[in-house]
Amino acid sequence: MLQWFACYAANIRTRSAAIARFFEARMGVVALAWLAVFTLSSAVRLALAVSPVESLRDAAILALPYILIAAAPIAGFLIAERAFPRGTLSAQPEVRLAFYGHWRRLDVLEARRSPVFGPAGFMASLLVGMLLNVVIRSFEFLVSMPALNGHAPEWAQQMMLVMVADVVVMSFFYMVCFVLALRTVPLFPRMLLFAWLLDIAMQLLIAQHVAALPDLPVNVAVPLHGLLHGNVTKVLISAFVWLPYLLLSDRVNITYRSRGPAED
Template sequence: MGRIIQSGANDYAAGISRRSIGISRTLNRRVAVIATAWAIVFLLGSIPRVIFAPVPVNDAADLAALALPYLLIAAAPLAGLCLAERSFPAGTLTAQPEIRLAFYGKWRRLSVTEARADPAFGPTGFMASLLIGLLLNVVVRSFEFLVAVPPLNGHAPPWGQALFHMMAADVIVMGFFYMVCFVLALRSVPYFPRMLLFAWGLDVVMQLLIAQQVAATAGLPAEVADALQTLLRGNIDKVLISATVWLPYLLLSDRVNITYRQRMRAAV
């Protein structure tokens, strides 16, 4: 009975491994198509928002003030994708950073050849879940902006303009950096773990900046301030939860250390 259970567990683990490899390969081949398709869907969804904006549109400047943030939100992940792919082409052997940030544990250095020959090398296993999570983060943040933030131009109160522009800037900046993180992870670039740590920190800073800038604008209604506070706190909570879940894995996982740090756990 024990052998049967062990065999079933091994088959299940092997199945998960095969599926994760398939996910990584599919993402590697289709990421440009996926990003472009999402940009098109997002822009189509933004058209009704611009047409039925709760502010007057008297000229081209008014229309541009409404439409430009949506265009930039759609373009930011594509820009991050293109920049990261051109900076780290597929198959490129990128040198390890000179300064190590992950010291916990005892590790044995591997050469590039040894690391790439190891079965644990590559963004598969749990890393495939992280890849999907990075993409979903871009999609969810963009969708939340689309449905929750009304498009406002120069005819809106100052607090409304500040809210619209700051929230749009947040989605633009984080869409760019999370997509860069995605490509670095997918291409097994050694800078991925610290780039993700940078993105998490920047995300928290962006939420705090939005709260500071919008709250400092005169005439902000109390109900809007409460809703904004809830939204920003939720964004920060998401970052902290992600960091809490993934940081131990990024520090201790054999796969992560072999793939991104070219080192293997030393025998005790």
């Protein structure tokens, strides 16, 4: 039985490591697939626009939010990828934020020789989760927000503005986190914590801003409140699930903090 579990665990590690290798080698394909699917879906939404298009300016304002949302995760990936090229050995931050546990310091090369170094195992699930978060948030926007331009009421334009800003900013930062995790950059755990905190702050700011809009219909305010509440809940669940792993996992500490379990 123990041998079977050992073989099963080894198989899981092999498969999860293949996920990271796939993303390293095929992110261009993933980006093209994202652009194709989101562009097609946006075209359907634009075809059902509730605002009239009377000029080229109206059409540009109508399409701009969808262009920004499509481009945000790609921009986040490209900027982070250029900042942290593959194979770069990044220094550890001078100030430690994770103190729990007993660890011994490893040099960078010793950490990289460890059999548990790299974004495999549960880390591969976190990689996939960050990508799915970008996709889900973007398509939630498509479903919940009609295409609007300057002919829409002021409250609708303001709501469109803040919702687009939310999706664009968070898609950008979650993709930066994705690259940091994939490239084993030591800043990854604290960058993900920053993204979670920023995400919650943005939901609260949007709720405050939208609540102050004059003439906001009740049948719009109620589902919007549910969407924002759902976003906060998802972030809190993610933090609850992943924070213990990010603090205590041998893989995370060896890969991103260059420290291993203390020897007895």
